[in-house]
Amino acid sequence: MDDYRRIADAVAAQIATGRLRPGDRLPPQRQFARKHGIAASTAARVYSELIRRGLAIGEVGRGTFVRASAPSSEPALAEPARARVDLELNFSFPPEQSAILAAGISSMLRTDVLATALNAVGVAGTPALREAAAALLSRAGWAPDPSHLRFSGNGRQAIAAAIAALVPAGERLGVEELTYPVVKGIATRLGVTLVPLAMDESGVIPDAVRSAGPLRAVYLQPTLHNPLGTTMPEQRRADIAAILHELGIYAIEDGIYAFLHDDVPPLAALAPDRVVAVDSLSKRVAPGLTVGFAVAPEAIGDHVASAMRSGGWAAPRFAVETATRWLADGAVARLQEIKRLDAAERQRIARERLADFDVRADPSAYHCWWQLPEPWRADTFVAAAARRGIAVTPGAAFTIVPSRAPNAVRLALAAPPTDVLAAALDTLAALARRMPEDTEVE
Secondary structure, three states: OOHHHHHHHHHHHHHHHOOOOOOOEOOOHHHHHHHHOOOHHHHHHHHHHHHHOOOEEEEOOOEEEEOOOOOOOOOOOOOOOOOOEEOOOOOOOOOOHHHHHHHHHHHOOOHHHHHHHOOOOOOOOOHHHHHHHHHHHOEOOEOOOHHHEEEEOOHHHHHHHHHHHHOOOOOEEEEEOEOOHHHHHHHHHHOOEEEEEOEEOOEEOHHHHHOOOOOOEEEEOOOOOOOOOOOOOHHHHHHHHHHHHHHOOEEEEEOOOHHHOOOOOOHHHHOOOOEEEEEEOOOOOOOOOOOEEEEOOHHHHHHHHHHHHHHOOEOOHHHHHHHHHHHHOOHHHHHHHHHHHHHHHHHHHHHHHOOOOEEEOOOOOOEEEEEOOOOOOHHHHHHHHHHOOEEOEEHHHHEOOHHHOOOEEEEEOOOOOHHHHHHHHHHHHHHHOOOHHHHOOO
16 A cells, blocks of 8 residues: 555544544644655645544645544434534524423324324325415415325435425435525436536526526525525526426425515415425424425425335324414414524524524524625635534535635524523634634644
8 A cells, every 4th residue: 555545544544543532723834744754745645534534624734633523424414413502503402392381292092093193194194284284385375285285204204205206316306506505416316417606695597597507496585595595586587487397397495494584475476386395393393203395286285296116205194183283273383483483593592693604594594694704715614613512514515616615614594592592603603713823723
């Protein structure tokens, strides 16, 4: 084995065992060469090999650092962060939530109800759930046809089924240039090529869709975009709807955060025959017991249903029956209102704590996008935050082209208690005001 690879293996082992931690700066190459008794050119090859493996990152003028996290085949945000304060996963659990949901769960324990709930159910759900879900998803004058609804285990599965139904393996799916990270993992598993579409302050640029080359579909987040928090204005939605018809392609509209900002008609209202609207109860209620929704145009409804069945993504009957009860007894409506107020309060806290920085956020969103000040880089900032027990997500998690990763982080505001959130944001603000090299050894 080449000497440089053997030495790189030794450094990699130190990273794996924690002797070198995320964000640690490696010695200058000449110093590293003297320590290991090798030529400077060999040291340069060691560092290049560590960067190639995704274990280190080089920053011009500052040096080489251990990456904030090793690359993984799993999609970003797939598992809960291990930090003491989680500003990465975006699920809220208001104190009154369990009490609000208890009645619906309790009724499931009756012998006759449980006997039904333990039976199988198809992706079309039940008539009661179709009617209740259609009412839930209705907004700004749009009301989906209950017969067009299909039900998956969660929102991710609804997205996967829509992509599988619309984009054959080897074909191209257009996505916003910053997109939901899980979509990248879904596309990889389905053999679908993602094509980044340029954006401006209003969302995807219509001409970017037109000039992207042949696409089978596009995946968009028009309302409270993740991670930017932007909401596409109605004229832009109308322009995108027109392009869908012009090009004869479909859009997958992810409305997971739309319940926080439900005064704008969905894209599905403007192009009902060209849009598969996906959503779920995960954000409205909780990820542990949820149902995903896909509202599919009649022409492709059977294709989406088939993809759900073949992927094993159908909602289980227990979740279907529980969701129906929560919708009927008003539990979901109450939680939506509580979470709208909660999100607004958390945004107020973020505005106060990060007032001196370049932060983009919608007042009704549960997340914000922080363009970091120089000379900070996202990877080293994430590592420095992790050393303080705070998990945040680097901008690279949302990009399709790694070389275009923005120097920014997403802050998910939903999970911590508000006093913990305020303290964490104060810590991050103080960190950002310092020079990166001053934070490496404390």
